[in-house]
Amino acid sequence: xxxxxxxTLQDVADAANVSTATVSRCLxxxxxxxxxxRQKVQDAIAVLGYSPNFGARxxxxxxxxxxxxxxxxxxxxxxxxxxxxxxxxxxxHGFTMLVASTGYQPKVEEEQIRSLVARGADALLLIGxxxxxxxxxxxxxxxxxxxxxxxxxxxxxxxxxxxDNKAAMQEMAGKVIAMGHRKLALISADTGLNDRAAAxxxxxxxxxxxxxxxxxxxxxxxxxxxIEEGAAAFDRLMALPDRPTAVFCGNDVLAVGAxxxxxALGLCxxxxxxxxxxxxxxxxxxxxxxxxxxxxxxxxMGRRAGQALARHLRDGEPMVPMQLRTRIILRDTLIPV
Amino acid sequence: xxxxxxxTLQDVADAANVSTATVSRCLxxxxxxxxxxRQKVQDAIAVLGYSPNFGARxxxxxxxxxxxxxxxxxxxxxxxxxxxxxxxxxxxHGFTMLVASTGYQPKVEEEQIRSLVARGADALLLIGxxxxxxxxxxxxxxxxxxxxxxxxxxxxxxxxxxxDNKAAMQEMAGKVIAMGHRKLALISADTGLNDRAAAxxxxxxxxxxxxxxxxxxxxxxxxxxxIEEGAAAFDRLMALPDRPTAVFCGNDVLAVGAxxxxxALGLCxxxxxxxxxxxxxxxxxxxxxxxxxxxxxxxxMGRRAGQALARHLRDGEPMVPMQLRTRIILRDTLIPV
DNA sequence: TTGTAAGCGTTATCAG
DNA sequence: CTGATAACGCTTACAA
Numbered sequence: 001x002x003x004x005x006x007x008t009l010q011d012v013a014d015a016a017n018v019s020t021a022t023v024s025r026c027l028x029x030x031x032x033x034x035x036x037x038r039q040k041v042q043d044a045i046a047v048l049g050y051s052p053n054f055g056a057r058x059x060x061x062x063x064x065x066x067x068x069x070x071x072x073x074x075x076x077x078x079x080x081x082x083x084x085x086x087x088x089x090x091x092x093h094g095f096t097m098l099v100a101s102t103g104y105q106p107k108v109e110e111e112q113i114r115s116l117v118a119r120g121a122d123a124l125l126l127i128g129x130x131x132x133x134x135x136x137x138x139x140x141x142x143x144x145x146x147x148x149x150x151x152x153x154x155x156x157x158x159x160x161x162x163x164d165n166k167a168a169m170q171e172m173a174g175k176v177i178a179m180g181h182r183k184l185a186l187i188s189a190d191t192g193l194n195d196r197a198a199a200x201x202x203x204x205x206x207x208x209x210x211x212x213x214x215x216x217x218x219x220x221x222x223x224x225x226x227i228e229e230g231a232a233a234f235d236r237l238m239a240l241p242d243r244p245t246a247v248f249c250g251n252d253v254l255a256v257g258a259x260x261x262x263x264a265l266g267l268c269x270x271x272x273x274x275x276x277x278x279x280x281x282x283x284x285x286x287x288x289x290x291x292x293x294x295x296x297x298x299x300x301m302g303r304r305a306g307q308a309l310a311r312h313l314r315d316g317e318p319m320v321p322m323q324l325r326t327r328i329i330l331r332d333t334l335i336p337v
Numbered sequence: 338x339x340x341x342x343x344x345t346l347q348d349v350a351d352a353a354n355v356s357t358a359t360v361s362r363c364l365x366x367x368x369x370x371x372x373x374x375r376q377k378v379q380d381a382i383a384v385l386g387y388s389p390n391f392g393a394r395x396x397x398x399x400x401x402x403x404x405x406x407x408x409x410x411x412x413x414x415x416x417x418x419x420x421x422x423x424x425x426x427x428x429x430h431g432f433t434m435l436v437a438s439t440g441y442q443p444k445v446e447e448e449q450i451r452s453l454v455a456r457g458a459d460a461l462l463l464i465g466x467x468x469x470x471x472x473x474x475x476x477x478x479x480x481x482x483x484x485x486x487x488x489x490x491x492x493x494x495x496x497x498x499x500x501d502n503k504a505a506m507q508e509m510a511g512k513v514i515a516m517g518h519r520k521l522a523l524i525s526a527d528t529g530l531n532d533r534a535a536a537x538x539x540x541x542x543x544x545x546x547x548x549x550x551x552x553x554x555x556x557x558x559x560x561x562x563x564i565e566e567g568a569a570a571f572d573r574l575m576a577l578p579d580r581p582t583a584v585f586c587g588n589d590v591l592a593v594g595a596x597x598x599x600x601a602l603g604l605c606x607x608x609x610x611x612x613x614x615x616x617x618x619x620x621x622x623x624x625x626x627x628x629x630x631x632x633x634x635x636x637x638m639g640r641r642a643g644q645a646l647a648r649h650l651r652d653g654e655p656m657v658p659m660q661l662r663t664r665i666i667l668r669d670t671l672i673p674v
Numbered sequence: 675t676t677g678t679a680a681g682c683g684t685t686a687t688c689a690g
Numbered sequence: 691c692t693g694a695t696a697a698c699g700c701t702t703a704c705a706a
Contacts, residue, residue, distance in 0.1 A: 006479050008699055019677045024701060034675060049478065054455040055392035055401075056699035059682045064392075074436075075417045076619070084412065096452065099411075099436055115433065118391040141386065142343055227619055256623050263625070282413070282564055286593050288600070288625035345683055356693045361685060371691060393683035396698045 007048040015044035027052065058120040066096045067309055068116035069125040072104045072194075073225065076253045077281055079127070082149070082302035086125065089306025093314065095122075104193060104225060110135055117142050123309050129153055129160070130195035145312060145319070149305050150296075151196055152323045159319035161305045165196045168294050168326040169203030169248070172276060175328060176246050177211045179336040181274065184208065185219035185244035187233040187254050197250050200278060204248055219244050223254070230257020231264075238265055238273075245273060245337045252277040252284045252293055259287055259333070274334040289332035297324045344385040352381035364389065395457040403433045404646055405453035406462040409441045409531075410562065413590045414618055416464070418635035419486070419642075423462065426643025430651065432459075441530060441562060447472055454479050460646050466490055466497070467532035482649060482656070486642050487633075488533055489660045496656035498642045502533045505631050505663040506540030506585070509613060512665060513583050514548045516673040518611065521545065522556035522581035524570040524591050534587050537615060541585055556581050560591070567594020568601075575602055575610075582610060582674045589614040589621045589630055596624055596670070611671040626669035634661045 013020045018037060025033050026041040033041070044050075058064045067090055071079040087097040098121060100112040109126075113135060116124060123145040136158075139146050148160035176184070184204065191198040205215040219240065221233040230249060234257065237244060249255035255277030262269045269275050269289055277284055277293035284291040301324055311317040350357045355374060362370050363378040370378070381387075395401045404427055408416040424434040435458060437449040446463075450472060453461060460482040473495075476483050485497035513521070521541065528535040542552040556577065558570040567586060571594065574581060586592035592614030599606045606612050606626055614621055614630035621628040638661055648654040 009701095010699075020700075021678075021702080022676060025676085028701080032675080037675080049475065051451055051455050053396070053457075053699050054452075055395035055457055056682090057701075058392035059390065059396065059684090060699075060701040062682075062701090074411065075414055075421065077412055077414055077417075080412045080414075114388055115391075118388050120390075120392055138386065227623060260623055283620070283623070286564060286597055286620070287623065346685095347683080357684080358686080358693060358695090359691085362692085365685080369691075374691080390683050393698090394685075396700090397683075397685035399685090399698075 007050045008053070009050075011048055012041065012044045012050050015048060016040045063122050064120040065094060066098055066119070066121050067123045067125065067313075068098045068100065068113075068119070068121035070100045070102060070109060070112050070116065071127055072102055074099070074101045076225075076227075077283070078251065078253065078279060079150075081281070081298035082305075085299045085302030086306045087302075089303045090310060093306070093310035095306075095310055095313070104190070106131060106193060113139070117144055122313055123147065125149060125305060125309065127151070128195045129156055129158065130193075130198075145309070147305055147309050147319055149301055151199070152321070154323070159308075159321050161301060161308060161322045161324070163296060163301070163324045163326050165199035166203040166206065168296075169200040169278065170207045171203075171326075172278075172294050172328055173204045173207030173248065174210070176248070176274070176276060176334065177207060177213065179334070181246040181337050182213065183219075183242065183244040184213075184217070184246050184248065185221065185237050186248040186250070187221045187223060187230055187237070187258060188250040189225050189254070190222060200248075200250050225251075225253065227253055227257040227260065230254030231261035232257075234258035234261040235265070238262075238267065243273065246276065246334070247273060248276045248278075250278060252279040252281050252287075252291060255291055255293065255333075256283055256287050259289070259291070270333050270335040274337075276334055280329055284329070284331070287333075292331045292334040293329050295327045295329045297326070300324060344387045345390070346387075348385055349378065349381045349387050352385060353377045400459050401457040402431060403435055403456070403458050404460045404462065404650075405435045405437065405450075405456070405458035407437045407439060407446060407449050407453065408464055409439055411436070411438045413564075414620070415588065415590065415616060416487075418618070419639035422636045422639030423643045424639075426640045427647060430643070430647035432643075432647055432650070441527070443468060443530060450476070454481055459650055460484065462486060462642055462646065464488075465532045466493055466495065467530075467535075482646070484642055484646050484656055486638055488536070489658070491660070496645070496658050498638060498645060498659045498661070500633060500638070500661045500663045502536035503540040503543070505633075506537040506615065507544045508540075508663075509615075509631050509665055510541045510544030510585065511547070513585075513611070513613065513671065514544060514550065516671070518583040518674045519550065520556075520579065520581045521550075521554070521583050521585065522558065522574050523585040523587070524558045524560060524567055524574070524595060525587040526562050526591070527559060537585075537587050562588075562590065564590055564594040564597065567591030568598035569594075571595035571598040572602070575599075575604065580610065583613065583671070584610060585613045585615075587615060589616040589618050589624075589628060592628055592630065592670075593620055593624050596626075596628070607670050607672040611674075613671055617666055621666075621668070624670075629668045629671040630666050632664045632666045634663070637661060 009020045102109040127150045152162040189197040208215045223229040223233045277291045280295040346357045439446040464487045489499040526534040545552045560566045560570045614628045617632040
């Protein structure tokens with residue numbers, strides 16, 4: 001009774017003259033099987049080129065050793081470093097990462113969440129807090145653990161491993177103000193959809209208040225994500241009658257766009273205007289002038305997230321929220337006014 | 338007989354007072370079901386919050402509407418644009434993309450291939466031609482169609498949608514030589530593991546031969562992938578007694594590293610040395626000076642690959658190889674010697 | 675240590 | 691148009 005197409009457990013069992021149960025054990029608990037039996041089975045597996053059917057396994061075992069990660073975008077490497085670390089850590093623990101991206105669209109994120117859950121993801125890694133409560137209910141109902149990252153909200157009860165976007169930006173803004181800058185601008189991603197962007201915005205406002213500046217004076221440019229968009233927003237700011245002397249950017253990608261546009265306009269950064277980024281992705285070092293920015297511990301964040309999830313799944317350890325520190329990286333795009 | 342945990346087809350069937358077959362039909366062929374029945378079922382689905390189990394579905398239907406894409410790296414956005422387009426196109430046709438990355442390690446690629454196949458990928462998108470023939474045999478045995486991309490080899494029989502790396506680089510090198518450059522260097526990724534890198538290398542050599550230069554005179558720096566690595570290689574080249582006047586780079590990431598190092602060394606690009614990239618990713622425009630490079634039609638490549646695969650899977654259309662054109666983008670890092 | 679057999683949640687064939 | 695029912699390939703008590 002040889003199968004025509006791809007070999008199954010049964011085929012292996014037949015070939016090795018054992019039961020399917022034994023083959024299964026060989027695969028999952030090798031030491032629960034007698035050495036010689038194991039050898040026979042492994043030979044059969046090799047000969048047939050057998051490899052287990054994931055769907056069937058998932059269905060029978062009711063777990064997949066797979067963890068889904070859903071990020072807003074795969075472009076521009078904003079999340080790449082962190083994910084890389086996450087995936088490496090998971091691998092160590094025998095888990096596989098599945099990635100999906102949403103293009104910053106909540107609807108798409110919901111789809112992706114459902115899709116990954118339907119695919120049997122044992123847990124999910126999501127970026128930021130903000131999403132329809134319905135989504136969280138769904139996840140809870142399905143019994144899928146979720147770890148949030150890239151943000152840390154001390155008041156939220158949801159487990160997260162990230163950093164305080166507001167505090168980080170506030171610190172940076174405080175420094176900029178201390179350098180004498182008074183005319184400030186912020187180029188930001190959509191604060192309505194993106195809680196990290198919103199928090200960073202709040203950070204700038206808070207720093208202004210504390211310094212006795214009127215937050216209403218902040219030039220605020222909200223824009224889509226991308227180098228072009230950053231450039232366009234910067235262009236609008238520079239067309240203002242009373243130009244800002246320091247332009248914060250919600251992320252390094254926008255900042256690099258701003259830098260490019262400054263060049264196009266014949267403006268010198270930082271002499272004519274200072275530009276400040278956020279994230280410290282590789283781009284920031286390569287940009288010219290090298291970008292002053294807020295360093296996010298991408299690698300550590302990914303690693304710890306992987307660790308937390310793996311331990312939770314394997315040993316049932318509860319996932320404890322963890323706040324990581326950011327730090328200001330002074331490069332060449334910021335000088336006192 | 339209500340299920341305790343996540344609802345199943347059976348639960349829906351019970352709730353709607355129909356058979357599981359009918360529910361399944363509602364899901365897959367809505368118009369093969371009477372409108373009122375359909376309504377009942379849909380209500381039940383909504384009430385229970387049912388969503389189909391992917392593994393079970395895959396097992397029963399023997400297809401997943403999922404296509405796997407395996408790329409060398411997710412960092413630096415080299416493949417990001419193309420993948421994005423690929424994924425968008427697939428979505429249009431009702432397919433889902435699953436990504437995996439290999440870190441440029443053949444062993445890891447094999448693992449990922451097996452993993453995606455085990456997960457039931459209906460087809461695979463792979464980068465480049467070069468891999469163990471055993472892998473191709475495995476894929477064939479499993480009946481999994483494969484489309485290659487990011488390369489185009491006219492003599493290979495395997496379906497691919499890409500461009501001719503060698504011809505592209507040769508054209509660029511020809512141009513550089515025509516500008517009077519004689520002392521040439523190439524910073525390349527590992528040509529042993531990476532057929533795109535090897536082809537680009539060959540392109541430079543060929544252009545030299547054609548121009549009557551001795552290919553053996555090419556300064557060749559083979560290095561790992563990354564900005565740091567590009568910088569280090571450039572540094573070694575500049576330490577040479579008889580410096581090259583033009584430095585080709587196997588990709589934009591290496592080129593940007595070279596640019597950074599030039600700055601660090603106090604060298605002016607392009608006055609002191611010309612630098613040439615390959616790929617034309619966003620980085621190339623943002624770099625300073627803006628990078629002269631070979632434009633790869635990322636978007637079109639991804640889109641067409643998605644189209645070809647979707648049609649093949651849906652309508653059984655054969656996948657025909659397609660060669661896309663690259664073009665030289667002259668920006669600010671190359672001048673005549 | 676190994677085998678038997680009952681699921682796991684769908685799809686799809688075949689009657690009705 | 692709808693309902694039984696047999697797969698699909700694997701895991702896991704439970705027995706031997």
